[in-house]
Amino acid sequence: MGILEREILENSLQSWLIAVGISLGTILVLLFIKRILKMRLAKLIKKSKSPLDDYLLPLLSQTRWFSILAGGLMVGLFALDLPEDIHTWSFRIIQIIFALQVGFWGTGMISLYIERRVDSKIQEDNAEDATTLDALGLIVKIALWSVLALIILDNLNVEVSSLVASLGIGGIAVALAAQNILGDLFASLSITLDKPFVIGDFVMVDDFEGDVEDIGLKSTRIRSLSGEELIFSNTDLLNSRIRNYKRLEKRRISFNIGVIYGTPVEKLKKIPEMIENIISPLEHAEFDRAHFKTLSDFSLDFSVVYHVLDPAYSVYLDIQQTINLEIYQQFEKEGIEFAYPTQTVIVESEE
16 A cells, blocks of 8 residues: 555545645635735726725735635645544634634724724814714624624534523623723713713813823823823713813903002093903904903902903914003003002101
8 A cells, every 4th residue: 555545534645635735726826816806906996986995905904814724724625535523623613713704804894984984074073973983883893793702602512592691690790890990981981972072172181181082991092282192091081070172162261450559540441442442353352341340459450351262272372462462562652550569668757
């Protein structure tokens, strides 16, 4: 008996070599097809205006090497006459690999779709929908992998119904052991549904402030004005006092001006009208009032209130700077002096 006729698992060595050759040939063909398709699709996407084409290349890129290997092995197994148990378990393992591949395809497609929709919503200045889409994408991914996990377990002859029942009992113990994590998870759901802030909002939490960059399952990430990333647990955020400046429609600005005692009454009467004439013509500014309010210890105080109609902080600073310069210039022109802390000491001599 020649060496090629020796049997291994009820198949001759020659049959095994043929099966290996078929498997290797299939793998090479699949790799070649994948490469050709990627090149063709890249050219097609540049010419085509259909959004559907944009998903084909990322989908092909999500095809993992172990899936191609499993495909080659499956074709090679058809050339062998294996024992029933080995044949059954071989195909089950291959089916599990294909189920994982479906999961990677699905995750990639969901991520790409959500990413493009979120970018579109942010460009449309609709960050609330962008935040909701981001959360829904995560939920769909969890649902997809949960279904695939049940399929894999069922393929392994695991009693899925009894497993689900036991998970329900064990879930209570897990919930007690992971209260903080589950608290953050439900807090994330609350943020997504209630929308106290969304991605892109400028918020202030206690003494920290910045732009919301990401709302995750456990934490929210905020980019501070100085550049570092601030990470807050979702539970802490909901228990904090949050100021959302993105939803600020207009700012109410109040400030005081003090002039010295001895300023003539005629000039005091001019000051409210003078301030109104300075603020009213300014763009994005709405004058409210200006009054002679208080006789302080060392100054005659005027209270001024106006509104900035643009929520941007830089716009407010520009307007306030213009007002301050104009007031200083007008007071200098009218000979009105600003007050500062002074003290007059009267010394009586005894003669």
